[in-house]
Amino acid sequence: MDILTLVGLLAGTMIVILAMVADTSAMTFVNLPGLAIVLGGTFAVTLIKFRMASVVSSFKLAMKATFTDHLARPVELIRETATLGRIVRKEGLLGLENHETEDEFLQKAINLCVDGHPPETVEDALLQESEQTAERYDMAERVFRGIGESAPAIGMLGTLVGLVQMLKTLDDPSTIGPAMAIALLTTLYGSFIAQLIALPLAEKLQLKAEDDARNQMLIITSIKSIMRGENPRVMTEILSSYVTPEQRTKLDEQQEA
Template sequence: MRISWATVICILVFGFLLVLSVLQTLDVVQIVRFPSALDFLNLPSVGIVAGGVMLHVLISYPFYEIRRALVAFIHVFSESALDRETFKNDRRRILEWQRLYRDNRNKTRKELAEQLSDTFEGYVFTLLNTNYSRDEILDMGGIKIEERYNDTVQTSRVFQTMGTAAPAIGMLGTLMGLIIMLANFQDAEQLGLGLSFALMTTLYGLVLAHLLMFPLATKFRVMAQHQYFRERVMLEGILMLHEGKPPLMIYDKLGAFISTLKDDTKDFAPTG
């Protein structure tokens, strides 16, 4: 099995962050001190939660999946929602392609494959250019759809794992805070510091899990389901225009797909 040096380096970095935070908590080292007005920013607590969560996920998943999840996190808030209007726009695009297809079949097919090269639709037009049969395109298009769906779902799982780990890592900090309290039971100042640290790590773990990681996991899961449904519709529509189906048939059939849209999108996901 080949070693992923990126994973090893990240494990060392976040392991060092975790150990350093623990040592600062135990007052063995003092790296950073905040002004008293910012006492609520307990840096060792942040370091323990962040370092522990990242160590957990680095051991659980390959590095490329974690990198993909972090890149997706950067762009997730700019993603447009897939709603009824999106699907209606897709239907209009397919009808426009159908009109161009009638005028010049081969030229339109090649131009669309080039223009849409980075999209699922471009992939389908590329398959059409190779003269595969309808069943072969359905099979290969279906495999591509499943692959893209599984990638997005895996991103959701990465954030779900982070969310699950965060409160547990927070409890680790809480136990350390209790140890500090018991070791300095006669020192009122150390007693207060230990109690503060114990509560802050739990707080950071819960905030990270329930206000960021779990919502992100849900968002990517819903995005995967929407994407799966949309690409199935696009595959069907492109094959219909390729077969020369009349515009009214394409409009009605795609409209039937759109009419099945629900607020609960779990029915869009593949089964089995």
């Protein structure tokens, strides 16, 4: 569970809600027609921009990627691939047949090696898989950025609708204040959806995509080294470029131990 994403969303929402109810009732900020305009309009614009299948898959990927911390750390992958390298040097590629890992991409790489495919085929298959994963992340990020762009604009349209309705009742000054408040609520709803939900999730998807791509390239590099029968120590030294200097120092200490 990526607790920081959940904490950030809840904290941001609670801060806004507490500011709303500080001096007035929460019902003051509830306007169902305005909310319907923003939600319905944003959803309609999103469907115009993207295919329905892309929208659904993007929401599924966002829930999986942003609220779960499923990616292995580079240091953990380097340790595991070094272990794989030692197994291959002792038992050959078939020695990996019973090795299981939690990383799906690494497991696919192991299966390809065990099946006896040539190194070029294994590398091409893994690169293709990495490219497809990157495209899925890119589509999900575009969907949420599109929502972040559309929601404030639809909120402004709702405000204009409310202002037009308000101008029709100018002969009754007592209705101007409440009508103006209702008109502005649609802008509030649009900004809330964009700034506290859609755009932060788009940024988190971009971050997860970068982490995933780095891990996959690390795995591809390690599998190429394993299939060439390189020394695990040399392989670890090559893969250390994927981690920070502090993590690299820990790897060196573990190798010496």
